[in-house]
Amino acid sequence: MEATADLDFAVRLLAATPTHESRDPQLLRQWARCADGFGASLPRVEFTSTVVERADGLQQGLLARYRSRPTPTVELFTDTLAAAEELVDRRGWRHWYPPGSLRAAALAHETVHERLHHGPERLALKRELGHVLLRCGRLRWYGHVAGAEEVAAHAYARTVCGLGRSPLLLTAALAEVFTQKDTHREK
Numbered sequence: 001m002e003a004t005a006d007l008d009f010a011v012r013l014l015a016a017t018p019t020h021e022s023r024d025p026q027l028l029r030q031w032a033r034c035a036d037g038f039g040a041s042l043p044r045v046e047f048t049s050t051v052v053e054r055a056d057g058l059q060q061g062l063l064a065r066y067r068s069r070p071t072p073t074v075e076l077f078t079d080t081l082a083a084a085e086e087l088v089d090r091r092g093w094r095h096w097y098p099p100g101s102l103r104a105a106a107l108a109h110e111t112v113h114e115r116l117h118h119g120p121e122r123l124a125l126k127r128e129l130g131h132v133l134l135r136c137g138r139l140r141w142y143g144h145v146a147g148a149e150e151v152a153a154h155a156y157a158r159t160v161c162g163l164g165r166s167p168l169l170l171t172a173a174l175a176e177v178f179t180q181k182d183t184h185r186e187k
Contacts, residue, residue, distance in 0.1 A: 001173055002091075006158075009168035010036055010151045017147035031129050035148040036166075038128045039112060039155030042121065047111050049074045058083060061178070063171075064106040066113040074110040080174070081106065087173055096164030105157040105167050112153035125152060 010032035014020055020028060049072040057063060057077020063084060065075045081102060088097045097105075116122045126142035133143040151168075158166045 001169065001176070002093075004169070004172075006166035006168060007032055007036060009166060009172055010154070012172075013150060013168065014145075014147045019146050031131070031145050031148055032151055034128050034130070035125065035145070035151035036155040038125050039152030040159045042112065042115070042152075042156050042159075044160050045111060045115070047107050048072070049110065049114055051076055051107070053078050055079045057081075058178070061175075063174075064110050066110040066117070068114070068117055072114055072118075074107060076103070076106060083177075084170055084174060087177060088170065091173065093165070093170075097170065101161050101163060102167075102170070105161045105163060108157040108160050109153040109167065112156045113149065116149050116152070125149065 007029070011025070011029050014028045014032055015023070015025070049066070051074050053076050055078050057080035060077070062075075062077050063080040064077065067073045067075065084102050088094055088102070112121075116125060123142070125148060126144065129142070129145050129148055131143040131145050132140050134141040154166050154168045154171075157163070
């Protein structure tokens with residue numbers, strides 16, 4: 001898993017997203033590269049959402065989640081965060097994810113979701129991706145690329161938290177661990 005490039009994890013994320021099943025792999029790679037570059041280049045902003053800690057993330061397969069209503073809130077799932085910290089130690093990845101960086105990365109990741117939900121970056125990401133749905137003369141309507149916001153959020157978190165690898169590696173590793181546990185339970 002460590003040998004897989006961060007961009008390849010981003011491509012896998014897009015490929016596994018509904019609506020992309022029959023997309024050209026090179027187009028998915030192009031979108032992944034654009035979304036990653038977009039997220040990595042976003043200027044650092046202050047985290048302003050309310051944080052609510054919960055302990056049921058493992059059940060839901062979530063480490064953090066942004067909610068815009070009734071007020072901007074990030075739900076941080078402490079059980080999943082603890083599992084991620086344990087996994088980093090067990091795999092020897094502490095040099096990529098220093099102590100405390102996983103919580104900071106989760107909050108930074110959700111900050112991008114807030115920015116893409118409320119700010120002008122939403123249209124900027126669409127333009128960066130270049131997925132044109134309709135042209136009328138010089139006017140263009142850009143389409144949404146499912147999963148691209150997720151790739152951008154991971155790239156932003158990697159950059160602003162100074163991580164050695166994208167949180168996408170950790171997400172894939174966590175998914176692998178919990179898929180294996182579910183498989184063992186079924187037997």
